[in-house]
Amino acid sequence: xxxxRAARRARADLLHGVHYELPLRAGLPSVVTVHDLTxxxxxxxxxxxxxxxxxxALRRAVRAARRVLCVxxxxxRDLAERLEVAPGRIDVTRLGTDLRPAGEAEVAALRRRLGLxxxxxxxxxxxxxxxxxxxxxQAFASLAGELPHRLVLAGLAGWGQGALxxxxxxxxxxxxxxxxxxxxxxxxxxxxxxxxMFAYPSRYEGFGxxxxxxxxxxxxxxxxxxxxxxxxxxxxxxxxxxxxxDALAAAMAKLAGDPAARQAAAARGRARAAxxxxxxxxxxxxxxxxxxxxx
Numbered sequence: 017x018x019x020x021r022a023a024r025r026a027r028a029d030l031l032h033g034v035h036y037e038l039p040l041r042a043g044l045p046s047v048v049t050v051h052d053l054t055x056x057x058x059x060x061x062x063x064x065x066x067x068x069x070x071x072x073a074l075r076r077a078v079r080a081a082r083r084v085l086c087v088x089x090x091x092x093r094d095l096a097e098r099l100e101v102a103p104g105r106i107d108v109t110r111l112g113t114d115l116r117p118a119g120e121a122e123v124a125a126l127r128r129r130l131g132l133x134x135x136x137x138x139x140x141x142x143x144x145x146x147x148x149x150x151x152x153x154q155a156f157a158s159l160a161g162e163l164p165h166r167l168v169l170a171g172l173a174g175w176g177q178g179a180l181x182x183x184x185x186x187x188x189x190x191x192x193x194x195x196x197x198x199x200x201x202x203x204x205x206x207x208x209x210x211x212x213m214f215a216y217p218s219r220y221e222g223f224g225x226x227x228x229x230x231x232x233x234x235x236x237x238x239x240x241x242x243x244x245x246x247x248x249x250x251x252x253x254x255x256x257x258x259x260x261x262d263a264l265a266a267a268m269a270k271l272a273g274d275p276a277a278r279q280a281a282a283a284r285g286r287a288r289a290a291x292x293x294x295x296x297x298x299x300x301x302x303x304x305x306x307x308x309x310x311x
């Protein structure tokens with residue numbers, strides 16, 4: 017309601033709900049962005065309060081909006097199939113990144129702050145069930161005897177943290193697993209650049225921006241086939257089925273033990289990431305606005 021009033025006061029032509037919802041009474045044409053449908057398809061991956069609210073708000077916004085914007089073709093397909101939204105009302109507005117590799121001084125400074133004096137593998141994401149960080153810990157535990165690396169897990173504390181704590185305890189490698197908590201966006205390029213590999217075991221993503229950001233920084237990536245991740249990664253990452261620690265460990269070992277493979281993966285990743293720009297995202301979004309207003 018407040019967003020609708022603000023838009024009307026500003027004499028806006030269009031209101032964009034950027035996160036699944038729209039005001040009850042917008043009073044002007046509107047579009048809404050849907051990132052993924054896991055709140056509907058996998059409610060156990062989310063807090064019950066969010067499932068209840070967004071289960072209602074998402075359906076209402078999709079009905080009310082003139083255009084529905086999706087961050088990937090995967091989400092667009094899910095939307096058409098699950099909520100029976102006509103494909104002609106859907107626009108794909110792929111995300112982008114302007115992240116670039118950090119300089120040696122930035123990487124060294126971050127290492128000092130985090131107490132990292134050797135090589136590390138990186139996992140990043142909010143600590144919640146969908147990101148499946150326990151599977152990454154299990155995969156790392158099966159490789160740890162062969163590698164000199166530590167595993168760095170960076171991200172906000174979400175919900176369901178007990179599973180990650182249990183996985184770390186059961187691994188017997190608590191001294192080699194560093195949970196940094198939230199790190200500022202300003203640290204992200206150095207964090208990716210300093211890692212020998214980025215592993216993203218998410219069960220499902222509507223886009224998977226961290227994969228794109230890692231590739232932009234020249235960091236080899238191992239991720240899953242969950243949702244849009246193959247769409248984003250293309251041939252630039254090693255892909256495994258979600259929830260399979262053995263397959264994840266095998267992919268990680270393949271890169272960790274082969275410098276030439278890491279170098280080739282890094283080159284493919286940089287080339288792939290260069291095709292996902294914010295300029296393209298802005299152009300696709302502007303085109304969706306025009307279609308909404310031309311109706």
